[in-house]
Amino acid sequence: xxxxxxxxxxxxxxxxxxxxxxxHTVKVNKHKPWIETSYHGVITENMDIVLLDPPLVALDKDxxxxxxxxxxxxxxxxxxxxxxxxxxxGTSGEGQLRxxxxxxxxxxxxxxxxxxxxxxxxxxxxxxxxxxxxAVVHIQVNDVNEFSxxxxxxxxxxxxxxxxxxxxxxxxxxxxxxxxxxxSQICNYQITTSNTPFAIDRNGWNKRVxxxxxxxxKQLFPKMHLxxxxxxxxxxxxxxxxxxxxxxxxCDRETYSEKSLQKLCGASSGSTDLLxxxxxxxxxxxxxxTDSGRDSDLIFRFDGRQAAKIPDQMVPQNLTDQFTIAxxxxxxxxxxxxxxxxTLLCNSDKTEMNRHHYSLYxxxxxxxxxxxxxxxQVDTFRPAEFHWKLEQICDKEWHYYVINVExxxxxxxxDGVTFDPYLVTDDWxxxxxxxxxxxxxxxxxxxxxxxxxxxxxxxxxxxxxxTIRPGKIESxxxxxxxxxxxxxxxxxxxxxxxxxxxxxFNPAQSILVMEGEDLENMNAALRKVSYINSRQFPTPxxxxxxxxxxxxxxxxxxxxxxxxxxxxxxxxxxxEPRITIAGVDRLTRPVADLRxxxxxxxxxxxxxxxxxxxxxxxxxxxxxxxGVQEEIIHNLDYCDILVLGEELRPEQExxxxxxxxxxxxxxxATNSTSGMSIYxxxxxxxxxxxxxxxxxxxWHPTQxxxxxxRLTCSELNGRYTSNEFTLEISVLHxxxxxxxxxxxxxxxxxxxxxxxxxxxxxxYPTHGSGVPSAATVVIVICIAALVVVVVLGIYRIHLTHQxxxxxxxxxxxxxxxxxxxxxxxxxxxxxxxxxxxxAEEEASEEEEEDEEDDITSTESDDSEEEEVQGAPRxxxxxxxxxxxxxxxxxx
Numbered sequence: 001x002x003x004x005x006x007x008x009x010x011x012x013x014x015x016x017x018x019x020x021x022x023x024h025t026v027k028v029n030k031h032k033p034w035i036e037t038s039y040h041g042v043i044t045e046n047m048d049i050v051l052l053d054p055p056l057v058a059l060d061k062d063x064x065x066x067x068x069x070x071x072x073x074x075x076x077x078x079x080x081x082x083x084x085x086x087x088x089x090g091t092s093g094e095g096q097l098r099x100x101x102x103x104x105x106x107x108x109x110x111x112x113x114x115x116x117x118x119x120x121x122x123x124x125x126x127x128x129x130x131x132x133x134x135a136v137v138h139i140q141v142n143d144v145n146e147f148s149x150x151x152x153x154x155x156x157x158x159x160x161x162x163x164x165x166x167x168x169x170x171x172x173x174x175x176x177x178x179x180x181x182x183x184s185q186i187c188n189y190q191i192t193t194s195n196t197p198f199a200i201d202r203n204g205w206n207k208r209v210x211x212x213x214x215x216x217x218k219q220l221f222p223k224m225h226l227x228x229x230x231x232x233x234x235x236x237x238x239x240x241x242x243x244x245x246x247x248x249x250x251c252d253r254e255t256y257s258e259k260s261l262q263k264l265c266g267a268s269s270g271s272t273d274l275l276x277x278x279x280x281x282x283x284x285x286x287x288x289x290t291d292s293g294r295d296s297d298l299i300f301r302f303d304g305r306q307a308a309k310i311p312d313q314m315v316p317q318n319l320t321d322q323f324t325i326a327x328x329x330x331x332x333x334x335x336x337x338x339x340x341x342x343t344l345l346c347n348s349d350k351t352e353m354n355r356h357h358y359s360l361y362x363x364x365x366x367x368x369x370x371x372x373x374x375x376x377q378v379d380t381f382r383p384a385e386f387h388w389k390l391e392q393i394c395d396k397e398w399h400y401y402v403i404n405v406e407x408x409x410x411x412x413x414x415d416g417v418t419f420d421p422y423l424v425t426d427d428w429x430x431x432x433x434x435x436x437x438x439x440x441x442x443x444x445x446x447x448x449x450x451x452x453x454x455x456x457x458x459x460x461x462x463x464x465x466x467t468i469r470p471g472k473i474e475s476x477x478x479x480x481x482x483x484x485x486x487x488x489x490x491x492x493x494x495x496x497x498x499x500x501x502x503x504x505f506n507p508a509q510s511i512l513v514m515e516g517e518d519l520e521n522m523n524a525a526l527r528k529v530s531y532i533n534s535r536q537f538p539t540p541x542x543x544x545x546x547x548x549x550x551x552x553x554x555x556x557x558x559x560x561x562x563x564x565x566x567x568x569x570x571x572x573x574x575x576e577p578r579i580t581i582a583g584v585d586r587l588t589r590p591v592a593d594l595r596x597x598x599x600x601x602x603x604x605x606x607x608x609x610x611x612x613x614x615x616x617x618x619x620x621x622x623x624x625x626x627g628v629q630e631e632i633i634h635n636l637d638y639c640d641i642l643v644l645g646e647e648l649r650p651e652q653e654x655x656x657x658x659x660x661x662x663x664x665x666x667x668x669a670t671n672s673t674s675g676m677s678i679y680x681x682x683x684x685x686x687x688x689x690x691x692x693x694x695x696x697x698x699w700h701p702t703q704x705x706x707x708x709x710r711l712t713c714s715e716l717n718g719r720y721t722s723n724e725f726t727l728e729i730s731v732l733h734x735x736x737x738x739x740x741x742x743x744x745x746x747x748x749x750x751x752x753x754x755x756x757x758x759x760x761x762x763x764y765p766t767h768g769s770g771v772p773s774a775a776t777v778v779i780v781i782c783i784a785a786l787v788v789v790v791v792l793g794i795y796r797i798h799l800t801h802q803x804x805x806x807x808x809x810x811x812x813x814x815x816x817x818x819x820x821x822x823x824x825x826x827x828x829x830x831x832x833x834x835x836x837x838x839a840e841e842e843a844s845e846e847e848e849e850d851e852e853d854d855i856t857s858t859e860s861d862d863s864e865e866e867e868v869q870g871a872p873r874x875x876x877x878x879x880x881x882x883x884x885x886x887x888x889x890x891x
Contacts, residue, residue, distance in 0.1 A: 029068035031061040033093070033117040033132040038291045041097060044142040045105045050097035056085065058093035058117035058132060067120040071095070072129070074117055076137075077303065081113040083139065090120065103141055105179040110246075111139040114289065114303060136291040136301055143180035150175060168227060169198070173563070185568075207567045209531065213574040217490050217532040220569070225523040226549065228560055234552040235515060236522045240529055242489050242510045242569075243544040248297050249328055249398040249464065251485035251508065252538050255297050255717050256637045256681055258465040263666045264681045265481035271324075271469040272316045274345070274441060275300055280674060284308045288442070297464060298717065300442075304342075304458040307443035315347075315439045316468045319358070321407040324469040325369075326482070331362060331461035332396040339364045343457040345466065346444035350436040353448040357430065357437055360403070361444075361457065365394035369403055369410060373429045384427035386410045388419055398462075400483035404473040416480045416507050441466065485509065487533040487543075491525075501525045531569050536634055537577070537716065543569040575612035577632060579722035581711055582607050588730040591701045599656060599695035602641075602709060602727060606692055608684045610634060610715075636687050636713050638679035641694065644708040644726070647673040653698040661693045675709070687713065701731045 035058050041050040056074065063069030071093040074085030082101050088094040095117075114134045121129035151174045158170040176184040185207055189200045209220055226236070244251040254261065258273050277298055278286040288306055291299045316323075327344065334342060346359040359370045367388045392399045392414055402413040412419045438445045441463075443455035488509030501516040503525070512529060516522045531543070545567040553559030583606040593600050611629045641655065648654055655676045657669055667680040667690055678690055696707070707729045713722040 028065065028122040029062060029119065029128050029130060031068075032130045033058045033060045033071060033119050035059075035115070035117050035132050035135050037133070037135055037289070039115070039135060039137045041137060041139045042142055043099060043103055043139060045103050045144050045146075047103075048099045050083065050099070050139060052097055052137075056095040056097060056115075058095065060093065060119050062119070063091070067123055067126075070120045072118055072120040072126065074115055075131070077114040077116070077134070081111050081139075083111070083113070085115060093117070097137070097139075105141040105143045106177060109141050109179055111137075111141075113137055114301075133287070134289045134303070134306075136289055138291075141179075143178050143183050145178060145183040147177040147183075149186055150177075207565075209567070209569050211531060211533065211569055211571045213533065213538050213572065214536065217492060217530040219492065219527065219530045220545065220567070221529060222527055224526055226519060226526075226562070228519065228551060232554060233517070233519060233559075234554050235517050236519055236549065236551050237513070237515045238522060238526060238547065238549045239514075240489060240512045240526075241546045241548075242487075242531070243546065244485075244487065244510060245397050247539050247541070247543075249330075249400075251510065252487040252533055252535050253483075253485060254535070254681075255719065257298070257679065257717055258467055259668070260637045260666075260679055260681045260717075261465075261482055262467075262478075263668070265478050267474065267478045267482070268469070268472055270471065271467045272314065273465070273467050274310060274314075274439075275327075275463060275466040281670075281672065282314075284310060284314075291462075299462050299464045301462050302442045302459045304460045307455045307458065308441045309445065310439040310441065312436075316470045319468075319470050321405070322471060322473055323405050324402060324472070324474045325360060325405075325467070326400070326402040326469075326474065326479075327360075327466040328398060328400055328464040329461060330396065330398045330463075331393060333365060333394045334362075334460065341368075341457040342459040342461070343440075343442070343444045344459055344463065345439070345441060346457075347437055347439045348445050349447055350438040350445070351447045351453070352435050353433070354446050354450075355430055356444065359444060362393060362459070362461075365389070367393050367401070367412070369412075371405065371407070371410075372427060373407075381426045381428060383408045383410075383424050385423075385425040386412075386421040387423040387425075388412050388421055390414060390419065400479075402474060402479050406473060413476075413479050416476075416483055486535045487531070487538065490530045490532045492528045492530050533571065537574045537719070538571055540571050540573040543571065545569060575614065577610045577612050577634060577715065577720050579608065579610045579636075579713055579715065579720060581713065581722050581725035582609070583725070583727075585726060586728045586730070588732060590732040594696070594698040594701045594731065599697040600729070601692070602694050602696050602729075603691050603711065606688055606711075608636075608688050608713060608722070610684065633684065634715060635681050636684055636715050637681050637717060638677060639687055639691060639711065639713040640675060640677050641691075642675040642710045642712075643673070644710055645705075648675075649673075652700040652703065653696070656695045656697060657690070657693060661690050665690070696729065698731075706730050 035056070036054055039052050039054065039056065041052040043050045058071045058074070060069045060071065070090040071087055072090060073087060074095045076083060076085055082099055082103060083097055084100050085095055085097050088096055113136075115137050116134055117132040119130050121127050151172060153172075156170055156172055160166060160169060172189065174186050174189070176186065178184040191198065191200060209218065211218055220240075248255060254264070256264065257277070258275075259271075262271060275285060275298075276282040278288075278290070285300065285308060288308055289301045289303070291301055325345065329344070331342075334340065341361045341363045343359060343361040346361070347357045348359070349355050349357075355372070356370055357372050361368055361370075367390065369386045370384065371386075372384055373382055399415055400413075404411045404413070410421065412421070438447065440455070443458045445453070446456045447453045485508050489505070489512045490509070491503065491512070500518050500521045501514055503512060503514045505512055514522065514525055516525065547565040547567070549562045549564075551560045551562060583603060587600070587602075589600055609631055610633070611631050614628050614630045650673060654673075655671055657671070657676065657678075662668065665680070665686045666682045667678055667686065669676060669678045669690075676694060678687065691711070696709075709727045709729075711725045711727070714720070
């Protein structure tokens with residue numbers, strides 16, 4: 001029986017063990033690999049290795065678990081891209097991008113595709129593998145000087161008359177097939193035959209114009225002129241085109257956030273940014289593929305498989321008869337024979353049905369806006385779909401689209417130019433129901449009439465700055481400001497052009513057309529054409545120029561064929577600013593300061609400066625000579641105050657900023673438990689003023705550890721960022737011997753006299769209920785004892801003078817000494833008269849109290865100085881109207 005029971009127990013325990021093993025099965029592959037959101041690479045043609053910035057590295061939180069924490073592959077989406085990604089080290093996640101074949105700059109200068117990292121899964125077979133988010137890769141192909149210049153004509157002929165001097169006999173021209181201006185530009189012509197009576201005029205115009213940022217307007221063709229070899233002309237027409245489509249959103253624009261730009265342009269408040277930068281509070285864009293680009297434009301790329309749901313609390317409400325939808329869009333023709341709808345924005349039923357309440361989509365290179373009215377508002381046949389057919393929708397270039405709704409009138413603005421719909425279709429209103437709606441980006445949500453709710457009608461293209469403003473339409477002035485280019489063509493001295501020249505700019509000022517009848521007037525006008533870039537920190541790189549000219553003779557359509565001319569403007573690299581935040585980086589304050597109604601001012605001594613490194617022109621040929629730091633003034637667009645460590649507890653602490661501080665400035669602020677963000681395009685001085693008014697409140701400091709805050713500021717949406725300034729706050733819970741506040745942590749130029757609150761509050765400490773503590777009673781008794789001792793001392797001295805019976809002169813001299821030392825009293829306990837024992841003990845207690853107060857409220861430097869010099873402090877204290885014992889006479 002015993003053996004049977006033992007076996008049963010063993011079996012029971014074994015069963016428990018098996019059960020435990022089954023319940024605690026560990027999931028092997030928990031995490032997705034992580035890579036950067038965008039990469040920029042350079043490859044030299046005829047080479048196979050791509051230099052990526054940042055390097056291609058994938059990380060996995062499952063490491064060091066085998067397979068699950070290792071990287072097995074990098075996959076490229078886009079078969080047309082002649083590149084492949086290989087894994088160099090699966091453990092560290094290092095990878096490399098290579099060309100699958102020869103890359104030719106003359107065929108294609110740039111490539112853009114999407115890449116993902118894949119881990120090795122749960123085992124050798126790769127089952128259960130996970131892949132990272134999608135990242136955008138931009139590849140620029142560097143040119144190699146592989147072509148020689150070639151003359152356009154194999155032979156040039158000209159005839160000259162003997163003895164006549166000519167300014168110009170003939171014109172020769174050579175071209176180079178290399179793709180870059182560096183290697184394709186013809187720099188010089190040379191006559192190789194010796195002893196010829198001819199020369200080549202090198203004083204023509206230059207095909208490359210270097211533009212230094214901040215220099216204003218610069219002439220492009222200061223020496224250009226057109227000659228027609230005689231003959232009367234009817235008219236001359238010249239068109240100059242500046243090509244900037246490869247830069248950012250089509251040209252140099254202020255790359256600030258959409259909210260900051262709207263404030264800068266004077267737009268009305270109340271718009272909702274549906275494509276903000278991913279953050280804790282705006283997490284619905286975190287899953288989308290972002291491309292910050294080379295100029296900090298926040299761009300979202302959609303490849304036909306990505307979409308996002310807008311949280312219900314962020315959905316704009318009260319879309320009445322007036323509202324505005326605006327977005328930047330870059331879109332090309334839809335692939336495939338049967339084009340499908342591509343949805344930018346869609347508001348549809350969340351469940352049960354599949355009704356679209358309003359949406360914005362592209363179909364067959366047409367832009368369509370759908371607006372279905374509710375049955376409660378109207379019950380008649382009303383306009384519901386508005387169609388526009390424009391070349392811009394599928395030209396693969398950036399354009400700014402604004403739809404102003406003043407129902408039933410809907411107007412479209414494209415790059416500031418208005419377009420009316422070519423087709424408007426009517427529909428019945430939507431019947432009332434209790435079905436919730438879902439607002440989505442990049443696709444439309446189909447929650448009903450299908451087996452499984454899903455996204456449909458995916459968008460393919462790029463979007464940026466998608467906003468909705470309910471209750472009001474945007475003005476033409478604000479729309480023009482939001483899409484305006486900061487670079488373009490210009491004409492110096494319009495007044496000097498004369499009446500014979502007509503000129504016309506396109507809205508972006510990238511195309512200039514000039515017409516005239518007189519050739520010399522046209523030459524003079526062409527020499528006044530210039531390039532201007534008003535951005536303080538423009539995008540460096542080339543801007544192509546194209547000049548075409550046509551001439552008409554009397555009675556003929558065209559009489560002379562003039563070849564087109566290509567040139568480049570090279571915008572030089574601007575001096576990058578270094579934004580520096582300085583101030584007191586540690587604050588030690590008593591509890592009362594944090595509890596007070598005003599709270600604790602965090603950055604009272606804050607200073608924000610910006611410097612650039614300018615080359616030393618006097619010694620720029622000296623090797624190794626550093627540039628000179630020069631302070632500059634520019635704007636900021638946001639400053640973030642982040643809480644380090646655990647987040648703020650709303651029930652007991654928080655950051656506060658009075659709204660009145662923002663009045664008269666282009667600034668706004670948001671506050672949360674993670675910190676405070678102040679944003680808007682404004683000067684550094686205005687940011688200083690606002691940040692200095694940020695207060696920290698803590699109603700229960702004893703329950704909160706010491707706090708740390710980090711402050712960072714940005715210019716141009718993160719293109720230039722400041723240092724990370726960290727501020728530490730220490731709370732004094734009680735005044736103890738040896739504790740002191742060291743104000744020397746502040747830089748000398750920012751120091752100021754501060755009366756420390758601890759000196760005041762330590763005199764009458766309470767315990768919250770207003771009842772004096774035991775220390776307070778002791779201090780009051782000591783002060784009373786001090787008064788008694790002083791009175792006894794005065795009386796004793798006066799009595800001694802009377803008993804000695806000094807002469808009147810001596811008495812007067814003694815009285816004079818008495819008056820001079822009225823506030824410098826020395827009581828010597830070694831004197832012959834007997835002092836009451838109680839008074840002596842009280843004096844000793846008072847001395848200890850005084851010494852403790854000195855330690856708390858003065859610097860340690862002062863204590864060392866007193867010990868060395870041995871000088872009494874009574875005179876220093878008497879200037880403050882107080883009485884201290886002379887330590888040099890007390891043992």
